[in-house]
Amino acid sequence: xxxxxxxxxxxxxxxxxxxxxxxxxxxxxxxxxxxxxxxxxxxxxxxxxxxxxxxxxxxxxxxxxxxxxxxxxxxxxxxxxxxxxxxxxxxxxxxxxxxxxxxxxxxxxxxxxxxxxxxxxxxxxxxxxxxxxxxxxxxxxxxxxxxxxxxxxxxxxxxxxxxxxxxxxxxxxxxxxxxxxxxxxxxxxxxxxxxxxxxxxxxxxxxxxxxxxxxxxxxxxxxxxxxxxxxxxxxxxxxxxxxxxxxxxxxxxxxxxxxxxxxxxxxxxxxxxxxxxxxxxxxxxxxxxxxxxxxxxxx
Amino acid sequence: xxxxxxxxxxxxxxxxxxxxxxxxxxxxxxxxxxxxxxxxxxxxxxxxxxxxxxxxxxxxxxxxxxxxxxxxxxxxxxxxxxxxxxxxxxxxxxxxxxxxxxxxxxxxxxxxxxxxxxxxxxxxxxxxxxxxxxxxxxxxxxxxxxxxxxxxxxxxxxxxxxxxxxxxxxxxxxxxxxxxxxxxxxxxxxxxxxxxxxxxxxxxxxxxxxxxxxxxxxxxxxxxxxxxxxxxxxxxxxxxxxxxxxxxxxxxxxxxxxxxxxxxxxxxxxxxxxxxxxxxxxxxxxx
Numbered sequence: 001x002x003x004x005x006x007x008x009x010x011x012x013x014x015x016x017x018x019x020x021x022x023x024x025x026x027x028x029x030x031x032x033x034x035x036x037x038x039x040x041x042x043x044x045x046x047x048x049x050x051x052x053x054x055x056x057x058x059x060x061x062x063x064x065x066x067x068x069x070x071x072x073x074x075x076x077x078x079x080x081x082x083x084x085x086x087x088x089x090x091x092x093x094x095x096x097x098x099x100x101x102x103x104x105x106x107x108x109x110x111x112x113x114x115x116x117x118x119x120x121x122x123x124x125x126x127x128x129x130x131x132x133x134x135x136x137x138x139x140x141x142x143x144x145x146x147x148x149x150x151x152x153x154x155x156x157x158x159x160x161x162x163x164x165x166x167x168x169x170x171x172x173x174x175x176x177x178x179x180x181x182x183x184x185x186x187x188x189x190x191x192x193x194x195x196x197x198x199x200x201x202x203x204x205x206x207x208x209x210x211x212x213x214x215x216x217x218x219x220x221x222x223x224x225x226x227x228x229x230x231x232x233x234x235x236x237x238x239x240x241x242x243x244x245x246x247x248x249x250x251x252x253x254x255x256x257x258x259x260x261x262x263x264x265x266x267x268x269x270x271x272x273x274x275x276x277x278x279x280x281x282x283x284x285x286x287x288x289x290x291x292x293x294x295x296x297x298x299x
Numbered sequence: 300x301x302x303x304x305x306x307x308x309x310x311x312x313x314x315x316x317x318x319x320x321x322x323x324x325x326x327x328x329x330x331x332x333x334x335x336x337x338x339x340x341x342x343x344x345x346x347x348x349x350x351x352x353x354x355x356x357x358x359x360x361x362x363x364x365x366x367x368x369x370x371x372x373x374x375x376x377x378x379x380x381x382x383x384x385x386x387x388x389x390x391x392x393x394x395x396x397x398x399x400x401x402x403x404x405x406x407x408x409x410x411x412x413x414x415x416x417x418x419x420x421x422x423x424x425x426x427x428x429x430x431x432x433x434x435x436x437x438x439x440x441x442x443x444x445x446x447x448x449x450x451x452x453x454x455x456x457x458x459x460x461x462x463x464x465x466x467x468x469x470x471x472x473x474x475x476x477x478x479x480x481x482x483x484x485x486x487x488x489x490x491x492x493x494x495x496x497x498x499x500x501x502x503x504x505x506x507x508x509x510x511x512x513x514x515x516x517x518x519x520x521x522x523x524x525x526x527x528x529x530x531x532x533x534x535x536x537x538x539x540x541x542x543x544x545x546x547x548x549x550x551x552x553x554x555x556x557x558x559x560x561x562x563x564x565x566x567x568x569x570x571x572x573x574x575x576x577x578x579x580x581x582x583x584x585x586x
Contacts, residue, residue: 013487013488016407016487016488016489017403017407017409017412017488018409020399020400020402020403020488021400021403021404021412021415023396024396024400024419024459024463025415027456027459028415028418028419028422028459028460031430031434031437031456031457032418032421032422032425032430032460033418034433035429035430035433035434036425036429036430038432038433039429039430039432039433040429042432042433051436091320095317095320098313098316098317099317101310101313103313103314103317109317109318109321111569111572112321112324112325113320113321113324114568114572114576115324115328115565115568115569116324116327117568118513118561118564118565118567118568118575119517119561119564119565120516120517120518120519120534120560120561120564121517121519122517122519122534122537122538122560123534123537123557123560123561124327125538126537126538126541126553126554126556126557127327127328127330127331127554127557128327129541129553130330130331130334130550130553130554131327131330131347133550136342136343136550137347138347140346140347141346141347141348144346171324171327175324179576228424231426232426232427232428234519234520235519235520235534238519238523238538239519239537239538239541242542252428253426253428253520256428256431257428257431257520257523257524260431260432261431261524266432269432270432272428273426273428273429273431273432274429276426276428276429277425277426277428277429280424280425280426284424
């Protein structure tokens with residue numbers, strides 16, 4: 001398909017495409033792949049304040065996995081990831097199915113569901129920090145409404161703080177999942193539902209048995225994107241709980257930042273970053289593999 | 300008849316559900332705005348959902364010009380300007396370079412260009428934690444640590460994967476025959492770009508610029524790692540403002556500050572939402 005093959009002689013004109021791509025190629029090779037290797041190498045050294053190329057094997061990883069704070073961060077990622085993904089998928093799917101019923105004012109409603117996506121996680125965190133504030137926030141509202149013994153102190157309870165992050169993250173991202181499912185539903189032939197209903201299936205069964213299987217690719221994409229957001233989550237924790245109380249609501253990205261930049265533990269920070277990269281790859285590689293194979297078969 | 304009423308009762312339930320959910324999604328924004336117009340006394344005595352009884356601009360003025368964001372107390376204004384200084388060049392550069400990259404990868408493929416594209420695409424996914432430390436070293440070597448220029452550079456480098464992807468996917472659909480015909484007429488690489496590709500590129504430029512603007516304005520990670528006291532972007536300043544405890548907590552100032560930080564991207568969303576959503580689904584790989 002390439003057009004450049006037409007011109008053979010080596011002139012400036014034939015070199016131009018390569019010259020144009022050169023800066024990006026260099027930046028990519030150095031700042032993505034080179035840096036990845038650099039961080040990988042660093043994670044096998046005893047570097048603290050400054051890089052120090054004395055290799056210590058897997059020591060940093062051993063230190064990492066025996067660090068209780070990393071343990072908490074990984075546990076939190078599991079809780080946060082599972083709940084965030086499951087709830088966002090559920091809300092996104094239900095909203096999309098309901099919005100797909102030829103709703104009046106659909107555009108306006110869709111806009112409302114999606115606007116949180118436009119604001120930064122820091123703003124989201126700040127807003128929810130105030131809303132969930134023990135004392136003056138939701139708690140006071142419910143007491144004013146007549147629920148005199150209502151208590152909501154998750155922000156200051158070490159066991160519960162991570163769930164406030166789930167709430168804020170679902171608020172921010174579920175509209176996006178809705179948009180993905182809605183796009184998927186628009187691609188589904190209406191007559192399929194009608195046919196199922198003529199066969200006597202209830203609307204619920206029609207969706208469950210006919211539509212959901214068709215939406216399977218959307219589920220996959222949404223899960224990949226949401227888990228990617230979950231693994232990279234950093235700003236929201238920083239703004240909403242600051243990782244606290246103590247370090248009870250830390251996620252791996254916050255651990256990495258704290259140890260690499262505040263505690264001058266470069267080797268340990270590098271090791272935690274590499275574990276995060278491996279986590280992303282474990283989700284991504286199978287997904288990309290199936291996507292590419294699907295594309296090839298499709299074409 | 301019976302099925303008709305059941306049908307409309309069902310629809311009424313759907314509408315009710317959708318509207319309640321819409322209200323729930325709007326509540327945090329309403330709470331932010333309502334709180335920002337209250338004074339501290341009213342915040343203590345009232346509740347989250349109460350309308351401001353005696354609206355005041357006190358919190359907005361303080362958030363903009365005198366709230367403390369750490370050791371200095373100049374409000375968000377200087378940091379808002381920092382963000383503008385970072386966002387404008389970073390968006391323009393990454394978009395222009397992305398357009399040219401996309402043009403090459405769509406229509407001037409050479410041996411290895413597809414591999415290059417694949418490698419670049421992969422860059423959309425990496426958790427930035429794996430590049431944070433070496434990038435800090437590089438910026439220090441270049442003398443760009445804690446500078447606006449350094450932050451622009453970082454945002455351009457890590458934005459290129461996305462901008463290139465957007466333009467490449469858009470330009471692939473321009474017929475290759477057009478390019479060949481123009482070549483026969485003696486048009487060169489840049490002439491073809493200018494006369495055939497640029498004129499049809501407005502939508503993809505809008506999508507890319509909005510995407511990059513939102514990403515960079517909302518960035519916190521690069522901002523907090525690579526900025527110094529005088530060059531912090533607004534997200535970092537907002538976080539500092541909220542977590543600085545000097546005297547009593549002023550939630551109204553926090554909320555005014557949060558709205559100020561959110562306003563530019565919210566306005567873009569309100570006025571160009573269609574393009575924003577298109578970028579979101581095109582850039583869905585990143586989320």
